[in-house]
Amino acid sequence: MTPGARYPAVEIAPTQVTETDECKLNRNICGHGECIMGAAGYTCLCYSGYRWHPQRRFCTDVNECEAEPCGLGKGVCMNTGGSYNCHCNRGYQLKVHKGVRSCVDIDECAKPHVCGDGGTCTNYPGHYKCDCRPGYRVKSSRQPLCKDMDECEESPCKHGWCENLPGSFRCTCQDGFAPAPNARSC
Numbered sequence: 514m515t516p517g518a519r520y521p522a523v524e525i526a527p528t529q530v531t532e533t534d535e536c537k538l539n540r541n542i543c544g545h546g547e548c549i550m551g552a553a554g555y556t557c558l559c560y561s562g563y564r565w566h567p568q569r570r571f572c573t574d575v576n577e578c579e580a581e582p583c584g585l586g587k588g589v590c591m592n593t594g595g596s597y598n599c600h601c602n603r604g605y606q607l608k609v610h611k612g613v614r615s616c617v618d619i620d621e622c623a624k625p626h627v628c629g630d631g632g633t634c635t636n637y638p639g640h641y642k643c644d645c646r647p648g649y650r651v652k653s654s655r656q657p658l659c660k661d662m663d664e665c666e667e668s669p670c671k672h673g674w675c676e677n678l679p680g681s682f683r684c685t686c687q688d689g690f691a692p693a694p695n696a697r698s699c
C-alpha cells in the first residue's frame with residue numbers, strides 16, 4: 514500500500530478503538546518523523562534535517578546544499594540524509610555553530626612567526642601574504658616566509674670582505690680602503 518492510502522474500514526467490536534489511526538497501523542509511515550493523527554488524517558512532525566512533504570505524505574530529506582551553506586568558493590557542499598557536510602577549500606576550515614556547518618577563512622596570521630622574523634603578515638580570504646622588510650625576501654610562492662637575503666652572493670664588497678647579517682650585510686675593508694658610511698662598500 515502506498516503511503517497515504519486509506520485502509521478500508523473494518524467492522525469492529527464496540528469495545529475496540531476504530532483502527533483508522535494510520536499512525537498505529539504503520540508505525541514507520543513518516544519515515545524520519547513522528548506521526549500525528551488529526552481530523553483530516555495523519556501529518557508528520559519531521560526530525561531536524563527533514564521536512565513534511567504534503568504530496569508524498571512523509572518526511573523527506575532537506576537538501577541544505579541549495580542554500581550554499583558552506584559558502585560559494587569556500588567549500589563544496591555534500592547533502593546527506595538529515596544533514597550535509599562541507600568539504601572546505603584550501604585556506605578555509607570547517608566551522609560548526611549550533612549545528613550549522615560552514616567554511617570560514619583561516620587567519621594564518623594568527624599563528625606567530627608565520628612570515629618569519631623579517632616580514633609582516635596580512636590575512637586575506639582563502640590565503641595570506643607576507644610583506645618582507647628590506648634585506649628579506651619571500652622564500653617561495655608555496656611558502657611565503659621572509660628569509661634573509663644573502664647579499665654577499667653578489668660580492669658587493671670590492672677591496673674587502675662581505676659579512677651577511679640578518680636583513681643586512683657589512684663590508685670589512687682591506688688595508689688602504691675605508692668602509693663607506695653605511696659599510697656597504699669600501
Ligand SMILES: [Ca+2]
Nearest residue numbers: 575593595596
Ligand atoms: Ca540533507
Ligand SMILES: [Ca+2]
Nearest residue numbers: 619637639640
Ligand atoms: Ca586567510
